[in-house]
Amino acid sequence: MRHTISIHVENKFGVLSRVSGLFSGRGFNIESLSVGETTDPKVSLMTIVTTGDDQIIEQITKQLNKLIDVIKVIDFTGIEHVEREMVIVKITPKKDDRAEALRLAEIFRGRIVDSGPMTYTVEITGDENKIEAFVEIMKNFGIKEFVRTGKAAIARERIRKT
């Protein structure tokens, strides 16, 4: 099963290597990884997507917690949360298709961030399903380049019933 795990770590050199080394050294797989500073400059936040059965995920979270530089580990499975990823796609629609490409990008709330004589560069943000669907459609126009950021996740605020 696929899990999105967010990891608060000390913002020091070598920490990413410790985390990724833990995965590679134990034969766990990383599907996606994103890292960024938090509001506290001493703390970074990593979001890792990985797959494994319950026992593997239990080991991963425990091993992560055991790393000296890891402050907090959250596995979002079973937690209401928002997941987003951004992709930037450079498409090469034929002359007649350029308008259609723009219209489809619009439907997906994509933004054109650059355009050339033969290309459009579209930025889109969303959860996995939306991104997969978008990429599938854009394939029809021809994808020249494609980059995705890796996932970011955050828990939803619980609404208290009074």
Next chain:
Amino acid sequence: MKKTGAEILLECLKKEGVKHIFGYPGGVVLNIFDALYDDKDLKLVLTRHEQGAVHAADGYARASGKVGVALVTSGPGATNTVTGIANASMDSVPIVVFCGQVPTMLIGNDAFQEADIVGITRPCTKYNYLVKDVKDLAHTVREAFHIASTGRPGPVLIDLPKDVSAGKADFVWPKDIRIQSYNPTYEGNRRMIKQAANEMVRAKKPVIMAGGGVIISEASKELTELAKAVNAPVTTTLMGLGCFPGTHRLSMGMLGMHGTYCANMAVQNSDLLIGIGVRFDDRVTGRTSSFAPDARIIHIDIDPTSIRKNVRVDTPIVGDVKRVLKEMLKDIKQDAEKKRGTDSKKPWVKQVDRWQKERPLTYRYDKKLIKPEFVVEKIYELSKGNAIICTEVGQNQMWAAQFYKYDKPRRWLSSGGLGTMGYGFPAAIGAQFARPNDLVVDIAGDGSIQMNIQELATAVINKLPVKVAILNNGYLGMVRQWQELFYRGRYSHTNLGGGPDFVKVAEAYGAIGLRATRPEEVEPVLKKAFKIKDKPVFMDFVVDWKEKVYPMVPAGAAIDEMLFDEEEKPKKKRKTKK
């Protein structure tokens, strides 16, 4: 007044109570060695190889319970420490290794004797540091000792560029150390402890399986009390030897691949298995799907990642063994069923005794050939069980585990997890520094002793009376045993083809060399060796090369599928629980 990085380092070591450093000099640690030149309080023990230095620091730590310290140079000096560090990591031994590094401005330039030792040792240290500013040095050292010695202990490495040891700063010793992201759990969960106590009182066929964690936590007393309180037989892992008295009526000896028949049978037939300070290594469990098939498993360990890593656990308790056992004993004493519970285990204890009598650890004495087991028994007898025994790895290690009874902790120093040949001798040197008045014996094979034989020089120069009993069978015996049993006797490259004359080797180094070739010579040789107080002694015991370690659980088998002497067929397979 400002101090140099080298001076600050030595001050830090003194604050940490360090007396001995095992090390080897080189270009980028010259500043530190220069500072050591005038120092009266710190003794640097010059080994003959950096691997020896780390193993010595490891032996020192295991024998004393304190943090062992090693100091080496960059590049090859640093990479030579890797085996020693990995060894300490697998066996949870607190050591701090200082490596010199090329000046910070040269790092990454492939400078002379540069190695990315922080990168190399990342997976085999508990933590490691590259100090880039002399102002961070004192704090880093303080943190390193704290991390190495607390929680589940382990090795910590500090990489010190030459400009850091030369640079100047005020020496500020941090009063308190607090690492936001490092908070080992010491107190076990109350509810779980209560439940475990309850289960132990009510179990009919409990087995306590105790490991190295009991020794690290210094919980031997509590463990013994617990075994008595609930009347549960105790088996120890290889790492746990000595945590429970080997001569106690409830002791079943070691379990696992070369464990006793009794211990393995008891585990397999138990209804409750209490793992204390263990990590259920594959050498202990055999085939995990058939391990303790009818037992509920309680697992107490300070390292949460140990729990459910290899075997299923019904009652997990994360915490310091000593604290958990103390709490558990309270609960057991208050349990109204305690008396009835103890009585109800009597048939089980009797059954365990029957297993013990049915197939005790044994060997066939020979009048002409020295049996290696006989040598170990004699060492036990003549040392009255009081020696600190170090071992190398292989058959020598298993015989030393089987035929010496360890009644006290920290008297068994052996490379359990990594299985490092060449560990025992340098570890014995470290142990002798930690416990100068104790008898230290390294039980070795003729293969493994040659992996760090150069440390004879270290032992001679420091007048260490370390005894090395070489069980010389001319083979890499354990590998040969596997070849005989599982590779149709094709002894591929395990015959050492006649090793060196160990007596002459010892003498060449200025040590004493003795030899026994017949059983009646064993005792006189040992007696003579044990009397020598100012020199290391090599004892070359020419033993029966055919001797194998039994019982033996073949790799991948369940632990009650044991092989015995004379190639007996494995016992019938038990049905495993669905």
